[in-house]
Amino acid sequence: MTGKLSGKTALVTGGSSGIGRGILELFVAEGASVISCSRSACADDLSELCQFSQLDVADSSAVDAFADSIERIDILVNNAGVQVEKTVTQSTDADWDLVMGTNAKGVFNLCRAFIPKMITGGSIINIGSISGNVADPSMALYNASKAFVHGLTRSIAVDHGPSIRCNAVCPGWIETGMLDAGFDIAKEPTNAKQDALQRHPVGRFGKPADIASMALWLASEDSAFASGQLFTIDGGMSAASPLNPGLF
Amino acid sequence: MTLENKTALVTGGRGGIGRAVVRRLLKEGATVYAADLTESGSLNAHDEDGSRFIKLDVTSESDAIDTAALIKKEQGKLDILVNAAGIEIEKTIEHTSLEEWNQSLAVNATGTFLTAKYTLQLLRDAAKDGTSSSIINFGSYDGFIADPGLAAYCASKGAVHALTRAMACDHGPEGIRVNAICPGYIDTPMLQSFFEGEGSGGQGGSIDSLQQAVRDVHPLKTYGTPEDVANLVYWLASDEARYASGQLWILDGGLSAQVQQMHI
Numbered sequence: 001m002t003g004k005l006s007g008k009t010a011l012v013t014g015g016s017s018g019i020g021r022g023i024l025e026l027f028v029a030e031g032a033s034v035i036s037c038s039r040s041a042c043a044d045d046l047s048e049l050c051q052f053s054q055l056d057v058a059d060s061s062a063v064d065a066f067a068d069s070i071e072r073i074d075i076l077v078n079n080a081g082v083q084v085e086k087t088v089t090q091s092t093d094a095d096w097d098l099v100m101g102t103n104a105k106g107v108f109n110l111c112r113a114f115i116p117k118m119i120t121g122g123s124i125i126n127i128g129s130i131s132g133n134v135a136d137p138s139m140a141l142y143n144a145s146k147a148f149v150h151g152l153t154r155s156i157a158v159d160h161g162p163s164i165r166c167n168a169v170c171p172g173w174i175e176t177g178m179l180d181a182g183f184d185i186a187k188e189p190t191n192a193k194q195d196a197l198q199r200h201p202v203g204r205f206g207k208p209a210d211i212a213s214m215a216l217w218l219a220s221e222d223s224a225f226a227s228g229q230l231f232t233i234d235g236g237m238s239a240a241s242p243l244n245p246g247l248f
Numbered sequence: 249m250t251l252e253n254k255t256a257l258v259t260g261g262r263g264g265i266g267r268a269v270v271r272r273l274l275k276e277g278a279t280v281y282a283a284d285l286t287e288s289g290s291l292n293a294h295d296e297d298g299s300r301f302i303k304l305d306v307t308s309e310s311d312a313i314d315t316a317a318l319i320k321k322e323q324g325k326l327d328i329l330v331n332a333a334g335i336e337i338e339k340t341i342e343h344t345s346l347e348e349w350n351q352s353l354a355v356n357a358t359g360t361f362l363t364a365k366y367t368l369q370l371l372r373d374a375a376k377d378g379t380s381s382s383i384i385n386f387g388s389y390d391g392f393i394a395d396p397g398l399a400a401y402c403a404s405k406g407a408v409h410a411l412t413r414a415m416a417c418d419h420g421p422e423g424i425r426v427n428a429i430c431p432g433y434i435d436t437p438m439l440q441s442f443f444e445g446e447g448s449g450g451q452g453g454s455i456d457s458l459q460q461a462v463r464d465v466h467p468l469k470t471y472g473t474p475e476d477v478a479n480l481v482y483w484l485a486s487d488e489a490r491y492a493s494g495q496l497w498i499l500d501g502g503l504s505a506q507v508q509q510m511h512i
Binding site for chain 1 (some may be wrong): 389390393394395396462465503504505506507508
């Protein structure tokens with residue numbers, strides 16, 4: 001590793017698993033001092049890598065109290081997110097509170113509490129989604145929450161530049177528990193997975209490390225002129241029209 | 249009849265979508281010139297519909313000049329220009345010859361440029377009475393996301409999208425509105441040739457099952473008709489669309505609103 005983040009302090013929400021864990025590990029390897037949080041308790045091996053707190057990002061007073069305990073950060077990665085696989089008519093108030101609370105209000109809470117902690121400027125990296133641009137079926141609140149993230153990303157870039165840059169990474173299908181949950185509800189999970197693979201020009205699903213690479217670039221000075229943008233990392237999937245593979 | 253006293257030119261006016269556009273504009277009372285390579289066009293037949301036929305190769309500068317001169321002489325102005333002429337080469341870049349590439353760009357992009365360039369003064373003249381004139385180009389949802397084996401087509405439609413915005417910026421102050429319609433799958437001779445073509449990978453399967461599979465991937469469970477497209481052309485051509493300019497209007501039954509579908 002090249003120490004691209006040495007001397008920097010990074011806060012990565014939802015760092016205990018999936019994409020967040022991938023980002024956390026890469027940032028540590030690049031020399032950053034990392035702070036992380038999750039709703040769940042600290043995973044056994046995580047406490048050696050970072051300073052960890054149990055936190056629900058949807059709870060604004062808890063987020064404010066958490067921020068009070070931290071003097072400064074240089075990099076904020078808003079990764080914590082949840083999904084509920086339902087249409088609008090199936091979704092309950094509790095679903096709304098969970099999905100919008102974590103994915104939308106959580107990003108807002110963290111930005112509001114930590115922008116003042118980015119004393120000499122810095123980089124905010126939000127995890128958006130290709131689903132914030134086009135719709136995944138039966139993911140209504142998730143899709144909408146990610147579109148919120150995309151909009152807030154642009155607002156923060158406009159309002160808090162030049163000292164703070166803010167961008168979003170829009171992952172496609174990344175091998176995490178969230179993707180497995182999608183295949184689990186398919187009638188034939190094996191076929192569904194094979195079909196989905198064929199929709200990826202690069203011939204595979206993404207890995208958390210693929211998203212971490214983009215997050216590192218956005219966190220580093222290599223991206224000094226990038227702000228307010230959405231960067232899609234999806235193995236080429238959304239460049240192709242949504243027709244069945246092998247039709248033509 | 250809201251297009252009374254308006255004159256329209258439709259290139260590709262004897263083709264699948266063009267012919268439906270011509271019919272709709274006539275129904276709304278416009279005087280319509282249907283321009284195409286031949287009077288029968290891609291449907292290989294011609295029914296008298298009240299339009300005036302102009303033989304036009306959109307890739308020919310002299311044809312574009314002659315077309316504009318004819319309309320100037322007969323009408324003195326042009327209110328509506330619909331650039332519907334288009335071709336599709338069903339190949340990857342590896343299998344596309346330079347000649348095929350040039351022809352794709354010539355018809356789909358250069359044709360739009362030439363026809364608009366030489367009718368521009370007539371469109372300005374039509375806008376002098378205070379109502380705007382309207383250019384409607386044909387982009388495609390393929391100008392945003394790619395279908396396999398359609399490289400030159402996708403590229404040419406991307407060019408039309410950018411040209412549409414550029415023309416809207418340049419000629420809006422002259423009272424000319426410029427928009428593009430970006431159709432998805434529309435039931436035309438071009439689509440049928442795509443289904444039957446070498447690149448279609450019909451793979452021995454029946455055309456019927458292939459067509460049904462394509463319908464099924466649309467949220468509305470069908471592909472569109474030329475009349476669906478003509479309805480939008482009519483609106484963009486009419487004064488009701490007086491504030492619409494510089495936009496790309498996707499009309500695809502919801503196809504491109506989706507992420508790639510997980511088979512559930």
